[in-house]
Amino acid sequence: MISLELYNYWVVIFLMMAGFYILIASDHLIKKVIGLNIFQTSVFMLYISMGKVSDGTAPIAVEGVSNYSNPLPHVLILTAIVVGIATTSLALALVIRIKEAYGTVQEDEILVMDQNADHGTSSEGPVHEQKLPKADKQ
Amino acid sequence: MIIEHLPALQVVLPLLAAPICFLIPNNRLAGLFSVLVTWVAFVISIALVMATQDGNELHYSFGGWEPPWGIEYTIDTLNSYVLLIVSGIAAVVFPYSMTSIKKEIPQSHHRLFFTSMLLCFAGLLGMTTTGDAFNLFVLLEISSLSSYTLISLGRDRRALTASFQYLIMGTIGATFILIGVGLLYALTGTLNMADLAMRISSIGESRTLQAAFTFLLVGFGLKLAMFPLHLWLPNAYAYAPSAVSAFIGATATKVAIYALLRFLFTIFGVEFSFEAMQVHWLLMPLAVMSIMFASIVAVFQDGIKKLLAYSSVAQIGYMLLGISLANATGLTATLLHLFNHALMKGGLFLILGAIAYTISSTRIDDVRGLGKAMPLTMAAFVVGALSLIGVPLTVGFISKWYLILATLEKGYWPLTVIILISSLIAVVYMWRVIEKAYFHPRPEGSPTASEAPMSLLLPAWLLISANVYFGINTDLSIGLASSAASMLMGGPN
Numbered sequence: 001m002i003s004l005e006l007y008n009y010w011v012v013i014f015l016m017m018a019g020f021y022i023l024i025a026s027d028h029l030i031k032k033v034i035g036l037n038i039f040q041t042s043v044f045m046l047y048i049s050m051g052k053v054s055d056g057t058a059p060i061a062v063e064g065v066s067n068y069s070n071p072l073p074h075v076l077i078l079t080a081i082v083v084g085i086a087t088t089s090l091a092l093a094l095v096i097r098i099k100e101a102y103g104t105v106q107e108d109e110i111l112v113m114d115q116n117a118d119h120g121t122s123s124e125g126p127v128h129e130q131k132l133p134k135a136d137k138q
Numbered sequence: 139m140i141i142e143h144l145p146a147l148q149v150v151l152p153l154l155a156a157p158i159c160f161l162i163p164n165n166r167l168a169g170l171f172s173v174l175v176t177w178v179a180f181v182i183s184i185a186l187v188m189a190t191q192d193g194n195e196l197h198y199s200f201g202g203w204e205p206p207w208g209i210e211y212t213i214d215t216l217n218s219y220v221l222l223i224v225s226g227i228a229a230v231v232f233p234y235s236m237t238s239i240k241k242e243i244p245q246s247h248h249r250l251f252f253t254s255m256l257l258c259f260a261g262l263l264g265m266t267t268t269g270d271a272f273n274l275f276v277l278l279e280i281s282s283l284s285s286y287t288l289i290s291l292g293r294d295r296r297a298l299t300a301s302f303q304y305l306i307m308g309t310i311g312a313t314f315i316l317i318g319v320g321l322l323y324a325l326t327g328t329l330n331m332a333d334l335a336m337r338i339s340s341i342g343e344s345r346t347l348q349a350a351f352t353f354l355l356v357g358f359g360l361k362l363a364m365f366p367l368h369l370w371l372p373n374a375y376a377y378a379p380s381a382v383s384a385f386i387g388a389t390a391t392k393v394a395i396y397a398l399l400r401f402l403f404t405i406f407g408v409e410f411s412f413e414a415m416q417v418h419w420l421l422m423p424l425a426v427m428s429i430m431f432a433s434i435v436a437v438f439q440d441g442i443k444k445l446l447a448y449s450s451v452a453q454i455g456y457m458l459l460g461i462s463l464a465n466a467t468g469l470t471a472t473l474l475h476l477f478n479h480a481l482m483k484g485g486l487f488l489i490l491g492a493i494a495y496t497i498s499s500t501r502i503d504d505v506r507g508l509g510k511a512m513p514l515t516m517a518a519f520v521v522g523a524l525s526l527i528g529v530p531l532t533v534g535f536i537s538k539w540y541l542i543l544a545t546l547e548k549g550y551w552p553l554t555v556i557i558l559i560s561s562l563i564a565v566v567y568m569w570r571v572i573e574k575a576y577f578h579p580r581p582e583g584s585p586t587a588s589e590a591p592m593s594l595l596l597p598a599w600l601l602i603s604a605n606v607y608f609g610i611n612t613d614l615s616i617g618l619a620s621s622a623a624s625m626l627m628g629g630p631n
Contacts, residue, residue: 039310043316083275083276087279090287094301098298114296117296
């Protein structure tokens with residue numbers, strides 16, 4: 001029984017699964033970040049759909065209107081969007097550093113390089129020093 | 139009275155200190171400042187433990203907005219106990235890190251390191267204090283994001299991939315928690331934990347409730363490294379700077395376990411979690427698998443940090459096992475192990491930091507002969523190892539004792555056997571390190587090693603001697619754990 005009235009929830013589920021699939025299936029680190037974004041965005045839409053009250057208007061006090069949508073999920077999602085941006089930017093910063101240290105952003109290639117580094121020696125060494133970028137002097 | 143404001147101060151203090159720490163131009167001052175903050179936070183948590191000791195609850199509504207509308211911070215026996223663990227470990231690890239990072243992190247990043255540590259600390263404290271489900275998600279992300287940064291500061295480039303992997307898995311976990319909280323909100327129209335508990339108990343069977351429960355369970359499972367979801371943990375602990383491994387290893391998974399307990403017992407209630415959802419039949423096999431699997435994998439590690447990381451996965455298995463027994467003794471064992479495992483893993487990781495500081499390596503092959511070269515350090519390692527194995531007179535024994543009592547109380551004797559077997563495996567993997575350190579000469583051509591500086595040894599010995607002290611004088615830990623456990627079993631408030 002597929003009800004089209006709740007089609008936005010179907011969109012949410014589709015996006016959620018698509019994002020999750022990219023996250024699992026892709027070897028490319030940037031694509032993983034994109035998958036993560038799609039996955040998170042679907043949850044934002046889930047919250048916003050929840051806040052809709054049928055026939056409700058935007059939650060701004062206006063004379064003659066008594067039926068408002070619930071503003072709380074919107075506020076919550078505003079916070080979650082900020083968290084999402086922080087996560088994405090941190091992830092991209094890490095990808096840049098991974099590219100500098102390994103010369104590639106393909107997870108399978110990185111895995112092979114790490115295994116070769118382990119070969120014959122062991123984990124936790126030999127150390128492949130990563131170059132930390134200079135922090136800005138204040 | 140200041141006591142009214144302590145629940146908020148506990149979190150707000152380190153949160154505000156983080157940007158201030160960033161603005162301090164001198165590395166040493168920034169370090170000292172953050173140490174001071176953690177000590178004040180530790181004092182606050184002691185005050186909170188004393189205030190909630192006799193079953194009192196402290197409530198703090200932010201901005202004067204009454205719950206359930208505003209965000210409320212609630213302190214009861216359970217979270218004051220977890221706060222004590224987190225801030226106690228921080229109060230030891232922060233002074234330690236001032237020396238430890240000198241050789242591991244370039245000078246230009248020291249200030250940023252302390253800023254991230256404070257943020258991570260604030261996030262963990264906040265997750266423990268908050269009485270609001272959505273607020274928990276936000277604070278979880280604060281602590282997670284800063285821990286990804288901290289892990290990526292490791293010297294080896296593999297720290298970067300470890301951090302990225304943790305970021306992906308951690309964010310999936312956090313998003314699952316967000317979905318779970320959203321479904322609960324859709325169902326009940328509230329985010330306040332006490333309010334949620336009240337409204338959920340009056341809802342009958344509901345598919346939404348079951349879905350929310352499952353999403354939250356998987357989300358927290360990812361954050362606390364429950365067996366098949368633990369893949370991020372070994373690399374993250376192994377390649378992070380030593381001080382970070384000690385801090386995150388001793389606190390982050392503990393706070394995630396606390397959050398899981400809060401949802402299972404306070405919000406969903408014992409009846410729903412264990413009777414309607416039968417969660418113990420999911421947790422128990424997973425706990426057993428993580429105990430056995432991770433212990434065995436730990437035996438085959440060449441790096442001591444990775445070995446301890448796998449052993450952490452096994453110890454998390456003990457805590458989940460205690461939860462899955464669903465009786466007061468099992469829960470006491472879980473809570474005791476939160477405290478005890480923080481002491482032993484914190485101590486052991488601090489010692490590894492001292493070893494890494496002296497010989498710049500933590501491979502098992504490289505610690506050969508250190509028993510003679512660094513007697514104090516290795517002696518501390520032996521005591522920590524005994525505690526991890528669960529030898530009497532150490533804290534490890536106390537928590538295993540309670541866990542075994544709980545399994546016998548239920549009549550699940552095969553579980554008792556599994557706990558004993560895994561303790562024997564722990565003997566094997568810890569012995570591999572001790573044997574190399576005491577019964578082999580220093581390899582030729584290796585740099586001469588001498589005792590680590592006091593600023594590293596002192597904090598390490600402090601945690602290690604706490605292992606022995608709380609193994610003998612168990613009044614504090616058992617008293618707090620059992621009263622928190624009986625509060626949880628007694629249902630919502």
